[in-house]
Amino acid sequence: MTATGAHRDAAGTPARGWWWWGRRRSAVLDIGLALMSALECALEGVGFAGKAGLPVPLGVLFGLSVGSVLLVRRKWPIAVVLVSIAVAPAEMGYLMGMVGLYTLAASEVPRRITAALAGMSTVAVFLVTMVRLRQDITQADAGRQDFDPSGWYVPVVSLFMTLGLNAPPVLTGLYVGARRRLMESLRERADSLEQELSSLADRAEQRAQWARQEERTRIAREMHDVVAHRVSLMVVHAAALQAVALKDPQKAVRNAALVGDMGRQALSELREMLGVLREDVPAGAPSAVPLAAVGRAAAAAAEAASEDGPCLDALEALVEQSRAAGVVVELTVLGEARAYGAEVERTAYRVVQEALTNVHKHAAGAKVVVRLAHREAEVAMQVENGPCDAAVADARLPSGGNGLVGMRERVTRLGGVFVSGPTDAGGFRVSAVLPATGRAA
Template sequence: MTATGADQDAPGVGARGWWWWERRRGAVLDGGLAGVSAVECAAEGAAFAERAGTPLAVGVLFGFVVGSVLLVRRRWPVTVVLVSIAVTPAEMGYLMGIVGLYSLAASEVPRRITAVLAGMSTVAVFVVTVVRLRQDVAQADVDQQDFDPSGWYVPVVSAFMTLGLNAPPVLFGLYIGARRRLMESLRERADSLEQELSLLADRAEQRAQWARQEERRRIAREMHDVVAHRVSLMVVHAAALQAVALKDPQKAVRNAALVGDMGRQALTELREMLGVLREEAVPAPASGVPLAAVGRAAAAAAEAAAGDGGEGEDRDGPCLDAVEALCEQSRQAGAAVELVVSGEARRYAPEVERTAYRVVQEALTNVHKHAAGAEVVVRLAHREAEVAMQVENGPSDAAVAGARLPSGGNGLVGMRERVGRLGGVFVAGPTDAGGFRVSAVLPTAPAGRSGPGVPPVASVDG
């Protein structure tokens, strides 16, 4: 049976030397109750032995053993109630019956068993009380001839006495058991809520970490686009300047001016990027602000950053209108660049225009790095629900000296990530003529972004 009373049975407690008691005070309480019950039953056993004509020592010993059964009320409450019912005809074990009924009602014993045992105890006490009262009434009728009780006196008094002995412990035990179960359910709910809050905190931390990683990737892409393109053109112009410095001073002056302009443009873009980073810095929490509020704000900021899908990077960025100027810069660097535009030009979402511009920019940068002197065709197509761009270069001129620009191999990966984030299609690879082609198609209404808190699928450069 399940433990009852204030302290419940816990497996393994016996290994600590306390059997089924969790705490010492529970053992002391049960031991005290069992001692009082043993003394009571021993006294009542002596009276029963006198009435039954048995030896006094036998009655006392029997009563002492019966009363000591109360010691196991937490472990076996059914046994205690059954023993109290069994000794009820001997008019002993009143304390054991009261405490046993309370322990049974407060335990986890099925309610139907509790009801049956409580009914048996009530019937036994009622019968014994009726018999005892009838004997007392008969004795009083003999001693006092004027005493004439009516027929209802014995059963009514017996019923009141029986209810007074059995009803209070049963009702109190049911109340204590229900209260204990309520406290256990509340404790379990508190534990589950604590676990849920811990999981939410872990998820918020994961979202914040993913947002930080996404921001680092975005900054890396921006730095790559700005530095790689501008510096590549500066290196190409510097090489041309070195070649024509003595032969054509006027052309050398123009190349030097172009190098300066590109350097200033690169510094301007870097300054704007760093300025945005300074503006978006999160201030330190003021003193006195609860850490929970700071955690909730961080989680909200991380979710907002994940939900923006990187739209913050599209503010004040280049657009498709700047593609012509981009191609002109490459022409000034000595590349043969042709721009072909088809369809009706119109305005798109900032992130679409910025991504399209960066794809063309990075493709031209790769041409300057790996295919110096090659002819380049830039195609830009405005369609009904998408915008497509393609940068294709022919084979490089072997007579043109390479600029010996370093390459980190991240250009195509960055373009693929940009296009994939907006739900577009990106393809890059060599052509049959020995050149290289970069193609991308972007939907005008970006779809297929990663949802909040869900990192995008890593792309592999092909």
């Protein structure tokens, strides 16, 4: 609700004002009907007092008290109808009976009770009307022998008069009550639908936010794997270049060439990744890219990465890069090599790549053993390094602490198992097992 709407509600103009005005109008209507019914019953009480042999003021007072029962018609409609049935023999309360039947039919009283009371009222009015009509006809035609009021005329006319009095208020009340219940049901359904739409919008926003977070995490992981390894090797080669620049010019030239190659490879991979992410963004688009464009770019990036990303065939070249940087790396392959899914091979490659990057960062001069095992339903990899060599200068590579986290996310996403930790010999071991099917969790 807006601030203006809240202020107007508090002032009682739109919502509370209409409710208050509706209640006031209903109260005025009830009072007016009760006064009319009391006046009617008071006039009819004069005749009742004469027939019953009572004082006229007592009959008028009785009629006023009976007619005022309409004040409680909304709260106790059954009581109003019962009173109208009770005073029917006194030939009073016709307005009260009609209004009471209407209120009863339009209320939430069970239909079987409404039908029973409407039937009782109809029978009572029918009997009173028939008796009164017979008396009137008898008095008017006492001297006539050609007309017998005890035949079909009196019952038929009494029935029509009774139905004319009771049927319209009952039918009208049933219609008004059904319409009110229908409107309430539609209003409740509209409110429920509005709440459901709001809930769906909230869930859609949560899913969109989750998708954006997942895509940011995936891109950050890819950027980390691509940049960290290449730049780490560049730093290692640059340190070696600085150390041998004056002593061994030929080796310095080779190290400089390796640094250049690493830089070009890193730039090439970054351009490919950024190019995929920019493919679905139209020219001149605003900085806030729509969610659909982000989703299409994410899907394209994931597909491109799966198809064009590194695989296990490039593992030997990856190990050679570390060897060229001066690290002693032993590669052992067990089992018969076979092709796996693109996501499985890329994840296995990234695990080994990140593990070797960590060796360059944290275990300078350590010996490294890379094991790759092809099994029947899975592929396993392990990278274990010994303690670092104190005689080897540390390249002072920074670490963001995201390498192990990224590896674990990659492996568990495919339903694999990831374990890492220090060894008893003072080194560090990274192990991962991936299912051959590589179904994403």
